[in-house]
């Protein structure tokens with residue numbers, strides 16, 4: 001028997017980066033020593049104190065039952081306390097916090113949970129590709145706003161046409177930003193709150209890289225902005241902060257109507273997270289070893305960033321220095337597109353990079369470098385690229 005996918009599934013966007021993975025795998029199969037800078041998966045293990053806590057919780061039969069719907073109250077309280085301590089933002093744990101199996105699921109669910117056909121979703125270009133899956137599953141229209149280098153990859157809200165702003169129901173913003181590495185400013189977030197109030201648009205802040213800021217600067221949370229809680233929510237994930245991408249733990253905080261819609265759709269799809277994971281998630285953010293673990297991660301990415309950008313400068317390839325994340329956004333040399341440059345690098349130097357047109361049309365002209373290998377290999381990758389003499 002043969003079965004055909006639903007029209008809904010057939011209408012989902014194609015995974016752009018599946019193509020990159022296939023090309024990298026083909027290159028590896030030739031026996032080449034591939035340096036893969038194309039991915040976004042933290043390479044280091046989860047901090048030991050979290051692994052140990054998890055082992056203890058998994059061994060406790062009390063954690064083997066169904067979780068409470070909407071997650072453990074103690075986890076929601078710990079999440080609210082974490083935000084209060086780190087960002088001075090206060091949330092009611094029961095009404096203003098949602099527990100999620102990773103932030104991707106929440107970002108994809110939201111249009112479905114909160115929007116109707118005809119409503120418009122505003123998305124960054126370039127942006128995290130899964131936002132588009134949410135628009136397609138929710139059957140809503142989306143429009144993009146450009147992130148341009150001349151504006152430090154922050155949107156110019158005044159450039160969003162009035163009729164688009166009036167139709168918009170939600171706007172997604174992501175700082176520290178994937179793929180550009182840009183960070184937000186308090187001034188931008190203040191403008192965003194005012195704009196959201198004026199047009200009655202919900203702000204969805206994707207704070208996936210919230211812990212990863214360079215040069216001693218902690219990235220600001222949208223929730224630090226006066227009025228933010230009235231207009232939106234923020235997703236916080238464990239994936240990058242604690243190298244826990246495979247564990248699938250995140251939460252959202254903010255506006256109670258948006259949180260309720262998220263919780264409601266989750267009631268229909270999941271029975272929250274494995275309770276042992278929720279207890280471990282509490283330990284992760286309450287243990288006194290937390291900040292040290294985060295600082296070690298940040299220091300490691302900063303060392304890699306510095307090694308990479310210094311090596312790039314040496315070959316005349318001028319980087320756009322990231323303020324956060326674990327990426328560096330790089331311009332492609334004259335005469336190349338993002339794709340043709342990425343293909344050339346893989347072919348001639350066995351260095352894989354992510355062509356940034358995969359993040360949207362405004363990514364054209366750039367590639368994204370993942371700082372997810374040791375500094376020596378990053379430098380080696382740049383030296384191999386230098387041998388092509390593209391920047392002389």
Ligand SMILES: Cc1ncc(COP(=O)(O)O)c(C=O)c1O
Pocket residue numbers: 040101102103104105128174178206208237238239245249250
């Ligand atoms: C910008 C951005 N948002 C969200 C996510 C999803 O993270 P999570 O592991 O919490 O689903 C990622 C993962 O790469 C990301 O880059």
